[in-house]
Amino acid sequence: MRLSIIIPLYNVEKYVASCINSLLDQNLNPIDYEILIIDDRSTDNSVSIVRKFESSYPNIHVHSQANAGVGSARNKGIDLAKGKYIYFIDPDDYLASNVLKPILDYTDDHDLQILTFSSVGTTNTALYDSSSNTNQKFTIDKMTGIDYIGTIGYKNEVWWYVTKRSFIKDFRLKFIEGRWMEDAIFTTTLFIKAKKMAHLSIDAHRHVKVEGSAMTSKEPKHYIKVIYDNGNAAKEFNKLIEEVNNSENSNLKCLSRLKTRQQSFVFFMMIRILKSEIRFKEVKAIMNSMTEIKVYPLNKFLGNDYKGFTYVLITRVFNIKYLYYALFLILNPFLRMKN
Secondary structure (H helix, E strand, C coil): CCEEEEEEECCCCCCHHHHHHHHHCCCCCHHHEEEEEEECCCCCCHHHHHHHHHHHCCCEEEEECCCCCHHHHHHHHHHHCCCCEEEECCCCCEECCCCHHHHHHHHHHCCCCEEEEEEEEECCCCCCCCCCCCCCCCCCCCECHHHHHHHCCCCCCCCCEEEEHHHHHHCCCCCCCCCCCHHHHHHHHHHHHCCCEEEEEEEEEEEECCCCCCCCCCCHHHHHHHHHHHHHHHHHHHHHHHHHHCCCCCCHHHHHHHHHHHHHHHHHHHHHHHHCCCCHHHHHHHHHHHHHCCCCCCCCCCCCCCCCHHHHHHHHHHCCHHHHHHHHHHHCHHHHHHC
């Protein structure tokens, strides 16, 4: 089997059929790939929808587990996968038609551990035509993951690349469970260990911007949890930066980009704090912990990845801790009275 596609499923009844249909509309023999749907105890009609697909297509398999989060669901998919390659996709996203075969062929032909491709953000749930001519010959520049990060950059998410299953297994890589930003940590860990990866300029993936998704939800407890999980991601990146720093293939551009990415977690965490119902004493504790691990003040954030007047202005304000605290109290009158 060439490919295992892993889908974590939770309350996406409006989108999951479109996702699955796009995965079936590929120029691959069904015996060459499997679609593993890991239900994380959905409470809407999602499971009945995917069960109907399972009954009609022998390469679709649905597995249910207790509600444990997207990281746990993806880990279950890794354990069950049989394909030479693994691809993770979210159930509210989808692929353009007939893009998987060239992606797998290039990965095979160049003996890659990871192959990345292009993604388009959209609200259109029927954008199945790719702008790429998948029959043309594409140039592949093979490089290490450290050089890739330093030269090209990268996204946190897991839906814009395929990776060898044996590569994941050899390093026993798993998603952190019970926390958000788990994909950022997994992707970065995977990339810095890669010796053979490349980018293929195929317009393949569709990232559907969904209101009310996990990362856009304003539900107070969830919103505060994401704040803490951003802080955790910043802490985890210290280990990854140290690993690159000690690598025989250490790359200053890669280190710089990783430090920028690390401080981006802090920057956007601070934005979220201003919009949240978190208590002031918690804010101070969080900021003190960021100072202790040397990711605050934001002295590595601005640069090629984050630039422009708005970023510069906000960063300057955020770097004056007591001014930031004052801003927090001004923007949160309810909390000012409460505390």
